[in-house]
Amino acid sequence: MxxxxxxxxxxxxxxxxxxxxxxxxxxxxxxxxxxxxxxxxxxxxxxxxxxxxxxxxxxxxxxxxxxxxxxxxxxxxxxxxxxxxxxxxxxxxxxxxxxxxxxxxxxxxxxxxxxxxxxxxxxxxxxxxxxxxxxxxxxxxxxxxxxxxxxxxxxxxxxxxxxxxxxxxxxxxxxxxxxxxxxxxxxxxxxFYKGDPLSKPRFDHHELKAFPTLIGHDDAEEERKKECTNTMLKLSKTQVNKLKEMANEGKDATSRHYSRYEAIAAHIWRCASKSRKLQNAQLTSLRVPVDCRNRLKPTLPQGYYGNAVMVTSPIAEVGKLMLGLGDACDIIRQSAEMFNDDYIKSSIDFLANQEDLTKRRAGFHTDSQKGLFLGNPNVTITSWLGLTIYDADFGWGKPIFMGPAGLGFDGKSFVIPVSDEDGSFVIPIRLQVTHMDDFKKLFYQDICCAHRKQIVATVNNDDCNLYE
Missing domain, CATH: 3.30.559.10 (Chloramphenicol acetyltransferase-like domain)
Structure with missing residues (x-):
């Protein structure tokens, strides 16, 4: 109380x-x-x-x-x-x-x-x-x-x-x-580029439109009503490195390797799709915030105070995600790399052309006003990697934890580094109750199996804790 x-x-x-x-x-x-x-x-x-x-x-x-x-x-x-x-x-x-x-x-x-x-x-x-x-x-x-x-x-x-x-x-x-x-x-x-209602967008900005719905459903009303629950999953530094290894399998030393974040995000996306038992032909979107500060030309001034983050939303058939972790990483990377100065300004032109932005706001829900639905079959992942989340020392030391107090909708998740900076992460995520247990099992299953197959390390209870 x-x-x-x-x-x-x-x-x-x-x-x-x-x-x-x-x-x-x-x-x-x-x-x-x-x-x-x-x-x-x-x-x-x-x-x-x-x-x-x-x-x-x-x-x-x-x-x-x-x-x-x-x-x-x-x-x-x-x-x-x-x-x-x-x-x-x-x-x-x-x-x-x-x-x-x-x-x-x-x-x-x-x-x-x-x-x-x-x-x-x-x-x-x-x-x-x-x-x-x-x-x-x-x-x-x-x-x-x-x-x-x-x-x-x-x-x-x-x-x-x-x-x-x-x-x-x-x-x-x-x-x-x-x-x-x-x-x-x-x-x-x-x-920040103002946008021009007279200027037409140069790209098809699906990330600012409706997101995929389940095959056989014209809208997301049924999914919107389903009960959801939250969990917090942990990834040790060893597990993160293993995911990165799995994502980069087959790449040679001269190739540009996938990052920790790309590997974690791809893993979450794949596990969510599996736990939801989506068909191979099902389209699914991954909504990922992208910082525009250094992507715009000219770049925004240091200390720019306002929203400079937009979203990239790669859309793929579930079957393509299941080809491999590296394949899912590649889909994420291709989407992020197209988010350049011209694409950002085209996005703003798209929004400037909208008479009413009310229903374009994703994740905001009331009885009278429903924003874009982002849940099943879709996922949203916000990364706090690189942010100063543990600098909040008000005179009584640094916090032992900082995180979101709530998760707004099905499929919403964060990637948060732990406070002791040991290379580990916590992943708070919200999913439908009927999907959560399977998701938690799948989340660790491939990592633990990879450990066993390659005898990289002994997997202890902490490494393979499916429920905590």
Missing amino acids: VSIERSCIVKPNEQTPDVKLRLSECDQIKPYTHAPTFYIYPPQNIDSNKSISSPFHTLKISLSHVLVPYYPLAGRLNLIGGGRFVLNCNGLGAEIFEAESQSEIKDLGDFRPTSETRKLIPTVDYTEDISELPLLLVQLTRFKCGGISIGVAISHIVADGKGALEFISSWANFARGENKLVVEPYHDRNV
């Missing part, structure tokens, strides 16, 4: 620009709902730092400082029609809560997204007027063991993962008294 003890609005502690910022089409296509993430800090870290008398006070004061350079997060969204928004930088502030939990950190288990982890994030009522909702909400939760969590909810239409984490890292610097930014945020979104 988690109970809210107090809350307050935190505003920038200095005057900030009172402006309305244009949002790029790359922003507009994102859900305006809040992305929920949480950080876990063990009790020894808090107890050992006697200079931190009140974590809540520390968070509140430092937030008022960092909201000065990150003033858009203290603003509100205004709907301007056609499913589009403008960012009103009116300084109304962020909201911060302090809560008490009757549980201990260990009760959260492996930190998989559950109804309990959702309680660590502030609740947002989306039936309210959007112009009244804070874009940033934070919840400090104290556990009875002495540990704490920090739950962060940032409106996805305002920032992508890179921008959000740069903000968190800068906020942590201020909380520790260093008063320095990781990078100076750049707020002029006009530098």
Whole structure:
């Protein structure tokens, strides 16, 4: 049980620009709902730092400082029609809560997204007027063991993962008294290609249209209603290397080898297709976010604060995925490599030509407004590889875990490096209840069999744990 003890609005502690910022089409296509993430800090870290008398006070004061350079997060969204928004930088502030939990950190288990982890994030009522909702909400939760969590909810239409984490890292610097930014945020979104409603797209942007549905079904309504569940799977460094080895089988030293991420993503895609028992002729899509910052010409300024991530969605017949892990990797790579400056600008032109973006937003669901359905037979994989997810030291040490507090839909998953940087990963994933057990078995089966066949290493219980 988690109970809210107090809350307050935190505003920038200095005057900030009172402006309305244009949002790029790359922003507009994102859900305006809040992305929920949480950080876990063990009790020894808090107890050992006697200079931190009140974590809540520390968070509140430092937030008022960092909201000065990150003033858009203290603003509100205004709907301007056609499913589009403008960012009103009116300084109304962020909201911060302090809560008490009757549980201990260990009760959260492996930190998989559950109804309990959702309680660590502030609740947002989306039936309210959007112009009244804070874009940033934070919840400090104290556990009875002495540990704490920090739950962060940032409106996805305002920032992508890179921008959000740069903000968190800068906020942590201020909380520790260093008063320095990781990078100076750049707020002029006009530098992102604006798009031209008169310019026709040069490509067929299937990633911005409807996704494949099951053979024999005209829509995804039946799949949308099915019960789903979440799990958290672990990949050791040895297992990751084995996947990479399997993906690159047959490639010589002069070939460009597939990366860890490509091998993991291809493995998840194949295992999901197998566990769903899809026909060989079934089309399936893999939705993968792609950072456009260095793909655009000219590149975006360092510190660009806004969404600079779009998605590539390779579509393949299941039978082709099953030819081999390397074949699935090749499909992923070919799709990512076509995502160059011209393709990105064509994507923006496509969106600029849409009169209403409401139904183009993927993953946002209410009774009255359903976005693109991404579930069975499709998969979405977001990689946090390379992001500064464990830099959130607010003065009581680095978190022992950081991850999503919820997974929005069937087929949604993340690839997250573990905190001790030993080369291992955790994979939170959401699938239909009827598919999850098979998926967990298949996820480890090929890796373990490869170990046994090639006698590379002895597989112990941790390496081949099918259910934890």
